[in-house]
Amino acid sequence: xxxxxxxxxxxxxxxxxxxxxxxxxxxxxxxxxxxxxxxxxxxxxxxxxxxxxxxxxxxxxxxxxxxxxxxxxxxxxxxxxxxxxxxxxxxxxxxxxxxxxxxxxxxxxxxxxxxxxxxxxxxxxxxxxxxxxxxxxxxxxxxxxxxxxxxxxxxxxxxxxxxxxxxxxxxxxxxxxxxxxxxxxxxxxxxxxxxxxxxxxxxxxxxxxxxxxxxxxxxxxxxxxxxxxxxxxxxxxxxxxxxxxxxxxxxxxxxxxxxxxxxxxxxxxxxxxxxxxxxxxxxxxxxxxxxxxxxxxxx
Ligand code: AMP
Numbered sequence: 001x002x003x004x005x006x007x008x009x010x011x012x013x014x015x016x017x018x019x020x021x022x023x024x025x026x027x028x029x030x031x032x033x034x035x036x037x038x039x040x041x042x043x044x045x046x047x048x049x050x051x052x053x054x055x056x057x058x059x060x061x062x063x064x065x066x067x068x069x070x071x072x073x074x075x076x077x078x079x080x081x082x083x084x085x086x087x088x089x090x091x092x093x094x095x096x097x098x099x100x101x102x103x104x105x106x107x108x109x110x111x112x113x114x115x116x117x118x119x120x121x122x123x124x125x126x127x128x129x130x131x132x133x134x135x136x137x138x139x140x141x142x143x144x145x146x147x148x149x150x151x152x153x154x155x156x157x158x159x160x161x162x163x164x165x166x167x168x169x170x171x172x173x174x175x176x177x178x179x180x181x182x183x184x185x186x187x188x189x190x191x192x193x194x195x196x197x198x199x200x201x202x203x204x205x206x207x208x209x210x211x212x213x214x215x216x217x218x219x220x221x222x223x224x225x226x227x228x229x230x231x232x233x234x235x236x237x238x239x240x241x242x243x244x245x246x247x248x249x250x251x252x253x254x255x256x257x258x259x260x261x262x263x264x265x266x267x268x269x270x271x272x273x274x275x276x277x278x279x280x281x282x283x284x285x286x287x288x289x290x291x292x293x294x295x296x297x298x299x
Pocket of ligand 1: 011026122123148231232234
């Protein structure tokens with residue numbers, strides 16, 4: 001089944017302990033779409049400026065991502081610049097130049113309105129809510145956010161959560177949103193706002209899936225070398241939602257499997273900058289790591 005994603009499309013300038021890239025393809029919708037398209041059809045809604053390299057548009061099209069919802073407008077593409085310190089779990093933002101993204105009002109094409117799976121990638125929660133007003137009741141709504149929106153748009157985010165089935169956040173964000181540092185208490189609070197499940201990402205420490213009567217802990221695939229964690233969260237979400245949409249189910253076991261798929265796709269993404277590693281990844285590589293994780297956690 002198809003997935004509709006609305007999010008950022010960016011040119012990222014990134015410094016990590018092992019290298020640097022200037023104006024590399026990034027953005028929450030980009031990473032998500034590429035990752036989800038290992039499993040399902042993706043329809044992308046976002047905006048870029050007239051300076052956005054055509055080769056990126058061609059790459060997305062070649063990948064089979066539906067870009068009918070990609071607006072190309074006069075002006076400069078959104079740019080984000082950040083760096084990572086030693087443990088690579090936390091990004092430091094240096095610059096956020098919204099450019100054409102600053103005036104972005106998602107317009108969901110008529111042909112996208114009945115898409116069964118909707119992923120609201122990290123954008124202003126006011127816009128995320130506006131997307132939900134434009135679509136017909138989807139089968140599943142999954143959303144992501146970031147510290148900025150918890151800081152400046154908390155009420156809107158809490159409103160959004162009423163209409164979200166599965167919320168994906170990292171451990172710092174869930175603590176910031178709920179004021180709880182205990183992950184169980186924090187997750188219960190988020191569930192009380194509306195979602196049936198929350199997935200808490202913990203960087204290199206894996207992810208947990210928490211529901212009213214569900215707790216599942218998944219490891220991150222162990223990597224001795226990683227080069228750029230940018231997009232780890234979005235590619236995790238891409239693997240997670242992409243898999244769910246491909247099997248058309250959302251029972252407990254399926255959700256658990258989806259978490260592992262998310263972890264595996266993210267593990268490939270962080271092995272290189274931008275989409276460089278994912279472009280070389282095949283479905284068979286994903287299955288291989290999935291099996292390795294299965295062995296790692298059984299006793
Ligand atoms: P993550 O998966 O959390 O590492 O997301 C990384 C991506 O988020 C980068 O490619 C950035 O372009 C994008 N990003 C950074 N800041 C924002 C923002 N304020 N709104 C939307 N996307 C952003």
